[in-house]
Structures are given as C-alpha cells and as structure tokens.
Amino acid sequence: MTEATFDAARPDTPTRRPLLHMARRLLPRLGGGLAALLAVGYGLNWWLTGRFIESTDNAYVRADVVTVSARISGYVAEVDVRDNQAVRRGEVLAHIDAAPFRARVDQARASVAAAEADIAVETAAVATLDAQVTQQRSLIGQAEAEAAAADAELRRTSLEWERQRSLSERQVSSQQRFEAAEADHTKAAATLRGAQAALASQRARLAVLEAEQRGKAAACDKARATLQQAQAALALASIDLDNTALRAPVDGLIGQRVVRVGQYVDPGQPLLAVVPHDAYVVANFKETQLGRIAAGQAVTLEVDAFDGEVLHGRVDSFAPASGAQFALLPPDNATGNFTKIVQRMPVRITLDGGQRRAAALRPGLSVVAHVDTRGDASHGR
Missing domain, CATH: 1.10.287 (Helix Hairpins)
Known part of the structure; x- marks a missing residue:
C-alpha cells in the first residue's frame, strides 16, 4: 500500500475531519431533541390517559372455592378423583360404605x-x-x-x-x-x-x-x-x-384432597376442595384512590405469572368495609398514641369473557390492576 493510499484510509484525514466536527456538534442537539420529544410524548400520554388511571399491585386472583365434606358418618369405600383433576357439577368424587x-x-x-x-x-x-x-x-x-x-x-x-x-x-x-x-x-x-x-x-x-x-x-x-x-x-x-356418594357441587378442579380409602369421616369434616373456573380479581386500593373509581369502569390486569400478557375486566363492586374491619382483631383507634394509616378497600373485578388466558388463572396469583376512571360510572357504587 502506498503512503497516499494509507493517508486516505485514515479516519482523521482532512477530508473526514469536517464531518466529525459536524457530528460532534449535532449529536448533543439530536439527543436533547429526542429527550424533549420523549418528555413531550410522556407528558401528552399522562395528560390524555395516565392521569385517569388508578393502579395498585396489591391485587390477587380469587375464586369461590367450595370445600366438600361428608353429610353422614362412615368409612370411605372409594375415591374416584385425583389431585388437580377437572370435574363437572354432579360428578361423583368419593363413595362412603353404603351397606x-x-x-x-x-x-x-x-x-x-x-x-x-x-x-x-x-x-x-x-x-x-x-x-x-x-x-x-x-x-x-x-x-x-x-x-x-x-x-x-x-x-x-x-x-x-x-x-x-x-x-x-x-x-x-x-x-x-x-x-x-x-x-x-x-x-x-x-x-x-x-x-x-x-x-x-x-x-x-x-x-x-x-x-x-x-x-x-x-x-x-x-x-x-x-x-x-x-x-x-x-x-x-x-x-x-x-349422601354416601359425594358429588361435585360446581364445575372446577380438585384441590386439597385429604380423603383416602378406609378413612372414617364425620359430618362436616373437610375432605377436598373444588376450585371453580370462574375466577375474579380482588384489588385492594388505597382509600385515597377511591374517589374516581366506580362500578362498570374498564380494568387492565397484568398477571405476574403470564410474563407481561394482560387481561381485561370491569369494576364489579366494592367491599362493605375495609379489610381491617374484617380482621380477627379489628384496630381500635380511640387511643392516645393514634397514628393515621392509609386504609385499603377491596374492590372486586370481573373478567371479560372470551379471553384465552383467563382459564389459566389460579386463585392466589398476584396481579397489577389499572382502572381507567374515564369509563362509564353510571352504575354507582
């Protein structure tokens, strides 16, 4: 390679230096412009949408789990289901000796x-x-x-x-x-x-x-x-x-199965549980967030187990009291050392039908709930 060719290939040759100086002057401006554009976009999104969203990560999937127990006393002769098995309403789960x-x-x-x-x-x-x-x-x-x-x-x-x-x-x-x-x-x-x-x-x-x-x-x-x-x-x-045949009260999945063949059971003794498919979400919003939330508003649900995939639902109803009031020992604030603590109010959220992943929900899963308060609030609380 000749010396002229080598000099032409170097990045700092006189022909390249003006471009480098121009790029160094434009990059900060482009970065600032891009940052300003992002800030404007974020602000516009907050103004149009974000300021109407009330969110909480204190939300969990729930279902009306039914505990199946015996109505009579006797020895279990057969157990017809296994753990996590899907059953239909009226299906026989176990038999007590009928003789x-x-x-x-x-x-x-x-x-x-x-x-x-x-x-x-x-x-x-x-x-x-x-x-x-x-x-x-x-x-x-x-x-x-x-x-x-x-x-x-x-x-x-x-x-x-x-x-x-x-x-x-x-x-x-x-x-x-x-x-x-x-x-x-x-x-x-x-x-x-x-x-x-x-x-x-x-x-x-x-x-x-x-x-x-x-x-x-x-x-x-x-x-x-x-x-x-x-x-x-x-x-x-x-x-x-x-009643010697224990039947499923609802459609669902078998869980918490403790019944075994040969076991003596008494009336009211829990034997297994049936978890229904129609799950819902209970979101515990702060009392300061409840002012704009009303029944019928749209909710976006981020389920931690679904790796970013979201579900959609509606605000169904509000609990009649905060969670603290239903505790075993409700707090008594009539004391001299009172400290104000923001309370949480359980809000029930029902899922929209036809969602593919809704059937995969299991009670106890963590959820992040976002309520769009611009929705229809005509139903009231």
Missing part, C-alpha cells in the same frame, strides 16, 4: 308397610262400626215404632176399660167383659213398658257404638300419623343413602 344405609332404608320400608297394614285394619274396623251404627239406628226406629204402637194400644184399652167399668157400675154390661177389658189394659201397659225399655236399650247400644266409632276413628288417625312418621323416616334413610 348400613341400605339396611336402614329396608327397615324404614318395612315400617311403612306395617303402618299401611295398620291403617287398613283400622279403616276396616271403622267401616264395620259405621255399618253397626247404621243398623242400630234402624233398630231404634223399629223400637220407637213398637213403643208408639204399644202406647196407642194402651190408650185404646184404657178407653175400653173405662167404658166397661162405667157399664158394669150401671149393671148394663157383664162383669166378665169388665174383667177382660181390665186385663187388656194391664197387658197393654206392660207391653208399653217393655217397648220403652227396649227403645232405651237400643239407644244405649247406639251410644256405645258411637263411642267405639270415635275411638276407632282416633286409632285410624294415629295409624295415619304413624304412617307419615314411617314415610319421613324412609325419606331420611333414602337421603342418607344418596
């Missing part, structure tokens, strides 16, 4: 059958007594007719006896006819007394039958009550038998 509960159902059915038989017996007895009462009333009617006939015969014989006595005293009629009339009168009186006694007896018999009828009706009512009691016992036994 003793089937026996109780059979026993209850036998009690129902016995009660129904008792009702049949008592109903037949009531029907028999009803027939007897009806017959007795007929007999009383017959006795009343016989008593009325005897009374009429007594009146006839009395008149005849009086007439024969008058004729006998005047010696118009014979003594024999008078004695016959007197005998007929005495016989008619006796017949009347007999008919009246028979009528009284029939009426007394009716009173006895009516008392028995009331007793049998009461016994029949008692048998019906016993049947209802047996039917209720059968229903309870059937419910207990159905």
Whole structure:
C-alpha cells in the first residue's frame, strides 16, 4: 500500500475531519431533541390517559372455592378423583360404605308397610262400626215404632176399660167383659213398658257404638300419623343413602384432597376442595384512590405469572368495609398514641369473557390492576 493510499484510509484525514466536527456538534442537539420529544410524548400520554388511571399491585386472583365434606358418618369405600383433576357439577368424587344405609332404608320400608297394614285394619274396623251404627239406628226406629204402637194400644184399652167399668157400675154390661177389658189394659201397659225399655236399650247400644266409632276413628288417625312418621323416616334413610356418594357441587378442579380409602369421616369434616373456573380479581386500593373509581369502569390486569400478557375486566363492586374491619382483631383507634394509616378497600373485578388466558388463572396469583376512571360510572357504587 502506498503512503497516499494509507493517508486516505485514515479516519482523521482532512477530508473526514469536517464531518466529525459536524457530528460532534449535532449529536448533543439530536439527543436533547429526542429527550424533549420523549418528555413531550410522556407528558401528552399522562395528560390524555395516565392521569385517569388508578393502579395498585396489591391485587390477587380469587375464586369461590367450595370445600366438600361428608353429610353422614362412615368409612370411605372409594375415591374416584385425583389431585388437580377437572370435574363437572354432579360428578361423583368419593363413595362412603353404603351397606348400613341400605339396611336402614329396608327397615324404614318395612315400617311403612306395617303402618299401611295398620291403617287398613283400622279403616276396616271403622267401616264395620259405621255399618253397626247404621243398623242400630234402624233398630231404634223399629223400637220407637213398637213403643208408639204399644202406647196407642194402651190408650185404646184404657178407653175400653173405662167404658166397661162405667157399664158394669150401671149393671148394663157383664162383669166378665169388665174383667177382660181390665186385663187388656194391664197387658197393654206392660207391653208399653217393655217397648220403652227396649227403645232405651237400643239407644244405649247406639251410644256405645258411637263411642267405639270415635275411638276407632282416633286409632285410624294415629295409624295415619304413624304412617307419615314411617314415610319421613324412609325419606331420611333414602337421603342418607344418596349422601354416601359425594358429588361435585360446581364445575372446577380438585384441590386439597385429604380423603383416602378406609378413612372414617364425620359430618362436616373437610375432605377436598373444588376450585371453580370462574375466577375474579380482588384489588385492594388505597382509600385515597377511591374517589374516581366506580362500578362498570374498564380494568387492565397484568398477571405476574403470564410474563407481561394482560387481561381485561370491569369494576364489579366494592367491599362493605375495609379489610381491617374484617380482621380477627379489628384496630381500635380511640387511643392516645393514634397514628393515621392509609386504609385499603377491596374492590372486586370481573373478567371479560372470551379471553384465552383467563382459564389459566389460579386463585392466589398476584396481579397489577389499572382502572381507567374515564369509563362509564353510571352504575354507582
């Protein structure tokens, strides 16, 4: 390489020096202009959008987790699900040994059958007594007719006896006819007394039958009550038998499974949990941020686990009190050493439908929530 060519290739040759001086003068200006442009862009973005955004990183995914527990006592015979398994509502999760509960159902059915038989017996007895009462009333009617006939015969014989006595005293009629009339009168009186006694007896018999009828009706009512009691016992036994199968209350995923085959369980004992798919977000905003937040406003959610991918939702509702009020030991600020602390208010945020990653949310994940307070606040709090 010649010396002229070498000099031409050097960066600090006289032909390159003006360009270097110009670049050194323009670079600071370009940097300042770019910084000014960025500042203007940031300021414009803050003025148009940023000043309306309320954000918090004190937000977490939540779901209405359902704890499944036994309703009856017994030994677990089968466990049909595993950890983290997806289940549908009504799907069987586990079985409790059903043999003793089937026996109780059979026993209850036998009690129902016995009660129904008792009702049949008592109903037949009531029907028999009803027939007897009806017959007795007929007999009383017959006795009343016989008593009325005897009374009429007594009146006839009395008149005849009086007439024969008058004729006998005047010696118009014979003594024999008078004695016959007197005998007929005495016989008619006796017949009347007999008919009246028979009528009284029939009426007394009716009173006895009516008392028995009331007793049998009461016994029949008692048998019906016993049947209802047996039917209720059968229903309870059937419910207990159905409860030997533990079913999923909602669609979701199985978690916190502690139930095992052979385990003895009691009513109310937690066995596993079902985490539903419809998750939501609870964002704890400072009380100083709540002035412009209202239900219905749009929310952008940054989920830490999704590596920058955002979800969208809406402000649903506000908690009725701050989180501190629901603590086990709520703070009591009526003290001499009071220090004011900014409180947090839980705000529930529902997710918009149709988002691909929404199904991947799990309760407990951390979220950064940004509420656009320019949205529709017509729903109020």
